[in-house]
Amino acid sequence: xxxxxxxxxxxxxxRRLGTAVATGVIGLAVAFAAGLELVSRAREAAxxxxxxxxxxxxxxxxxxxxxxxxxxxELRTAPFDTADLQRLRRECRSSASAxxxxxxxxxxxKNRMISAVGVLPDTxxxxxxxxxxxxxxxxxxxAELASVLAVSAGQEISLQGQSxxxxxxxxxxxxxxxxxxxxxxxxxxxxxxxxxxxxxxxxFPAAGADIDTLVALVAARHPDMTPLTMERGETAEQSMHTxxxxxxxxxxLVTGVVIAVSVLIWSYINGTERRLELATLxxxxxxxWTVVLMILTRGAFLGVFGALLGILAGVAISLxxxxxxxxRILPALDLVGIIVLTSTLLSAVGALxxxxxxxxxxxxxxxxEA
Amino acid sequence: MIRVDQASKQFPGKNxxxxxxxxxxxxxxxxxxxxxxVGPSGSGKSTLLFTIGGMQHPSEGKVLFADDDVYxxxxxxxxxxxxxxxxxxxxxxxxxxxxxxxxxxIVPAVLAGKSRGKSLRHATELLxxxxxxxxxxxxxxxxxxxxxxxxxxxxxxxxxxxxxxxDEPTGNLDEAMTGEVMEILRxxxxxxxxxxxxxxxxxxxxxxxxxxxxDKGAVVQDESFATEVAVS
Numbered sequence: 001x002x003x004x005x006x007x008x009x010x011x012x013x014x015r016r017l018g019t020a021v022a023t024g025v026i027g028l029a030v031a032f033a034a035g036l037e038l039v040s041r042a043r044e045a046a047x048x049x050x051x052x053x054x055x056x057x058x059x060x061x062x063x064x065x066x067x068x069x070x071x072x073x074e075l076r077t078a079p080f081d082t083a084d085l086q087r088l089r090r091e092c093r094s095s096a097s098a099x100x101x102x103x104x105x106x107x108x109x110k111n112r113m114i115s116a117v118g119v120l121p122d123t124x125x126x127x128x129x130x131x132x133x134x135x136x137x138x139x140x141x142x143a144e145l146a147s148v149l150a151v152s153a154g155q156e157i158s159l160q161g162q163s164x165x166x167x168x169x170x171x172x173x174x175x176x177x178x179x180x181x182x183x184x185x186x187x188x189x190x191x192x193x194x195x196x197x198x199x200x201x202x203x204f205p206a207a208g209a210d211i212d213t214l215v216a217l218v219a220a221r222h223p224d225m226t227p228l229t230m231e232r233g234e235t236a237e238q239s240m241h242t243x244x245x246x247x248x249x250x251x252x253l254v255t256g257v258v259i260a261v262s263v264l265i266w267s268y269i270n271g272t273e274r275r276l277e278l279a280t281l282x283x284x285x286x287x288x289w290t291v292v293l294m295i296l297t298r299g300a301f302l303g304v305f306g307a308l309l310g311i312l313a314g315v316a317i318s319l320x321x322x323x324x325x326x327x328r329i330l331p332a333l334d335l336v337g338i339i340v341l342t343s344t345l346l347s348a349v350g351a352l353x354x355x356x357x358x359x360x361x362x363x364x365x366x367x368x369e370a
Numbered sequence: 371m372i373r374v375d376q377a378s379k380q381f382p383g384k385n386x387x388x389x390x391x392x393x394x395x396x397x398x399x400x401x402x403x404x405x406x407x408v409g410p411s412g413s414g415k416s417t418l419l420f421t422i423g424g425m426q427h428p429s430e431g432k433v434l435f436a437d438d439d440v441y442x443x444x445x446x447x448x449x450x451x452x453x454x455x456x457x458x459x460x461x462x463x464x465x466x467x468x469x470x471x472x473x474x475x476i477v478p479a480v481l482a483g484k485s486r487g488k489s490l491r492h493a494t495e496l497l498x499x500x501x502x503x504x505x506x507x508x509x510x511x512x513x514x515x516x517x518x519x520x521x522x523x524x525x526x527x528x529x530x531x532x533x534x535x536x537d538e539p540t541g542n543l544d545e546a547m548t549g550e551v552m553e554i555l556r557x558x559x560x561x562x563x564x565x566x567x568x569x570x571x572x573x574x575x576x577x578x579x580x581x582x583x584x585d586k587g588a589v590v591q592d593e594s595f596a597t598e599v600a601v602s
Contacts, residue, residue, distance in 0.1 A: 003481045014468040280464040283425060284478040284525065285453020287446050364420045367537075370462045 003286070004293035012301055018270065023305040025262040030310020030343055031317060033255040038318035038332060040248055057211050058203040059228050060088065060218055078103060078197035079224070088201055091221060095209035098125050101198040103188050104180075107159050110149050115180040116159060118188030125204050130168040136187040138167040144178035159183070160191050203227070256346050259306070263299045263350030271295065271354045276370050279363035288359040295358055299351025300344045307343035311336055371564065372399040372422060372533060377431035379417055379587070391417040392428065393587040399533070399566065404559040406578035407568045414587040415568035419535045422566065423456050424448040435532075453482045457526025461538035463518040465510040465525075471497055472506050475524045482529055489528065496524040500554060516547030523554060527563075534558070536567040540574065552577055 012019045062079045085101040092099055103118035121134040130140055139159075141151055146169040151157060155166045159181070172178055189195050203218070205211055211229060218227040271278070278291050374397040380388035391414045399405055407415045420426035422433055424440045433440040435455065440448060452458075457478075465474045472493050479489035497506055500520045510518050519539060526534050536555070540548040552574060559565050559579070567578065575581055576595075583591035 003483070006480050006486075007477075010469060010473060276462075276464060277466055280458075280460070280466075281477070281481075282449070283423070283452065283458045283460075283464075285449055285481045285529075287449035289446070290449075290481065364426050367420075367460065367464070368416055370460070370464065 002293075004290055004297050007281075007290075007294045008298035008301060012298060012305075018266070019302070019305070022262065022266045022302045023309060025266075026259050026302060026306025026343060026347065027309035027313060029255045029258045029262070030307050030339060031313035032310075033252055034311050034314025034335060034339060035317035036248060036251060036314075037335060038314060038330075039321050041332065042318070042321075042330070057205050057230055058215060058218070059230060060201040060203060060222075060225050061228065062199065063224050063226050065226055078105075078194050078199045080198040080201060082196045082198070085198060085201055088203070088218070088222075091217065092203055092214060095206055095214050095217075096203050097206045098123070098204040100125055100202045100204070101185070102200045102202065103185060103192075103194065103198050104200055105188065105192060107181075109157070109159060109181070114145060114149075115176075116183050116188060117177075117180045118183050118185035120185045125202070128170055130170065131182070134167055134182065134184055136184040137164060138184075139164045140167055140182040141169050142178040142180050142182075143170055143172040145181060162191060201225075256342065259303070259343055259346045260350035263302060263347040264353060266302070267295055267299055267351040267354030268357070271358045275358075275361060275366050278358050279361065279366035279370075282363040283367060292355040292359045295351050295355035296348050299347040299355075303344035303347025304340060306347070307340040310343070311339055371401045371436065373397070373432075373434040374399075374418070374422060375432040375434065377418075377421055377428040377433060379414075379421060379426065380429045390587045392421065394431070395584075395587070395589055396431075397582065397589070397592070399564065401532075401564055402559070402562050403564055403580055404555070404578040405566045405580045405582055406575045407566060407582045407584060408570065408572065408575045409584035411570065413584040415570075415584055416537050417587070418584065419537050419566060419568055422533075423458060423535045424452050450482075453478050454529055455532040457529070457531035457534040459519070459522050459526045459534060459536040459539045461541035463510070463515075463522045463542075465518055465521055467510055470507045470509050471502060471513070471521045471524075474510070474521055475528050478525060479528045484529075493524060493528060496527055497521070500524055514547070515542055516544075516550055519543060519547070519551050520554065523551070523558075527558070533564040533566060536565060538568055538570070540569065540571065548574070 062077060080101070082101070085099065089096075089099045100119070100123055105116050105118075106113045107116045108114075119131065119134075121131050124131050128140075134140060139157070141149075146152065146166075151166055151169070153166050153168045157164055157166060164183070170177070170182075183191075189197060203214060205214055215227045215229060218225060281291060281294075282288070374395055377392055377395045378390070379392040380390050383389040393414075395414075395418060397405075407418060409415050417426055421428050422440075424433070424435075424443075427441050435451060438451070440451065443451065466477065469477070472490055475493035475496060476486065476489040479492070480486065494506060497503065497520075500523060502517060502520055502524070505513060505517060505521075510521070513521065519542075523534075523539075526536075534555075539555070540551050543551060548571075555565055555567065556577060565578075567574075569575060580594045581591065582589055
């Protein structure tokens with residue numbers, strides 16, 4: 001063991017209070033950063049999962065229809081049926097988590113044409129639980145449409161001469177679904193005498209599945225269908241990630257400065273208290289380089305101890321967070337190395353000025369003053 | 371063995387004029403001598419010890435250790451010379467407060483890159499020899515001042531130095547403890563250890579084999595009385 005290593009280790013293990021305080025400060029800073037990173041990662045995954053549920057990555061419509069048609073819900077025809085849906089489910093089984101069928105039609109309501117979308121309550125992929133309670137005699141209304149038409153939950157409405165109870169007004173999603181009324185699929189098919197008919201199928205890719213490959217598969221096997229990828233969710237997700245990443249970078253920078261300054265202050269106070277000890281070390285055969293190395297090694301040790309403590313605390317803090325999602329926060333092992341390395345380097349850098357001061361002191365003067 | 375050749379040392383004074391700490395000091399110290407350096411406060415005793423010990427560069431003159439000109443060596447080699455050939459003892463002991471006696475004693479050995487196991491065995495022998503067998507694991511704060519100075523003496527001996535430079539080693543001790551430490555130093559000297567000791571106590575000055583008196587940085591008296599000490 002090198003003299004500097006032995007001396008720093010002796011000091012850190014035998015001056016336990018000082019070591020504990022310095023390690024604790026670094027640990028707190030690291031815990032903050034580690035907890036933030038873990039919670040952020042899980043939060044991003046949770047939001048991504050929510051976005052996946054709000055809108056599918058791929059919508060399959062009749063050949064010739066465009067995204068613009070979809071936005072206005074003017075599909076008009078019902079070219080698909082339940083057999084097409086079953087076939088698509090089989091074909092996409094390995095790379096899709098769900099395939100859902102819908103029937104979207106224009107219906108008159110309060111002297112205007114609105115989009116009525118037929119969905120099945122037990123198969124629809126949605127973050128809103130109200131869909132699960134929907135029956136053939138109830139409907140759900142998008143937030144914007146409800147506002148424009150002054151419709152509220154519990155009210156009776158009439159579509160195509162048939163009566164429905166408004167089960168709930170859906171929360172705003174900033175999508176075209178805010179302007180539609182959701183009806184039970186079977187009821188809508190009966191109303192328009194289109195039994196088993198659909199005009200849109202939605203594919204929800206499984207985690208890690210390549211969307212382009214899925215689109216190519218649908219396009220190759222179904223020349224009568226147009227698979228359209230949805231960018232709304234991806235754009236929102238990307239924008240959110242970029243914003244969060246920028247904020248996190250600033251917070252990590254602040255954390256790094258806190259670590260370096262903590263070690264700087266601790267090393268400086270420590271070096272001032274121990275001037276006589278360091279001068280004696282030189283008298284009994286240590287060189288200025290020994291003193292510098294000893295102080296840097298000590299700083300680095302504190303960085304390692306603090307980082308390990310902080311990672312444990314950060315994981316504990318992050319596990320205690322409620323993300324209001326089924327996404328779980330997992331300890332990220334890839335963070336351990338980078339956090340320990342960064343903390344060690346920052347602590348060593350923080351100890352550098354104190355090491356320089358200690359090495360430049362005149363040991364004879366210190367010894368004579370004693 | 372050690373030659374101080376016309377060494378002078380000036381420090382910048384408060385009013386800008388230099389203060390002379392050593393003035394043209396020349397000494398030849400042979401192996402086995404117990405040199406007492408005496409003089410009033412500020413006479414240059416400590417400066418002379420630090421100059422001989424490779425820690426205080428003289429403004430003029432040389433210090434030769436065997437044939438090595440100490441101050442023509444690099445600072446790294448001077449540090450190596452201090453840890454292998456010189457043992458320092460201070461008035462305030464200067465032990466590391468959080469290390470126990472054994473660990474304090476082996477610090478110079480660790481700095482010299484010696485094996486920790488062997489150093490601990492040697493340190494144990496030294497501490498036992500100086501009557502501290504039951505204090506091996508005690509920290510300095512748990513020892514009397516006399517015991518602390520004995521630990522410091524062990525530390526100075528751990529690398530089997532050619533010379534011990536002791537700066538007022540009894541300055542903080544009462545009469546009984548002073549007697550103990552002087553007994554140890556005489557015993558070491560009797561075994562052939564070369565010792566240079568600075569003191570302002572005239573009674574102790576007579577216990578060496580040679581007396582060098584400094585005044586205002588200059589040697590004003592240099593007297594050997596080896597025979598008398600040998601007889602006593």
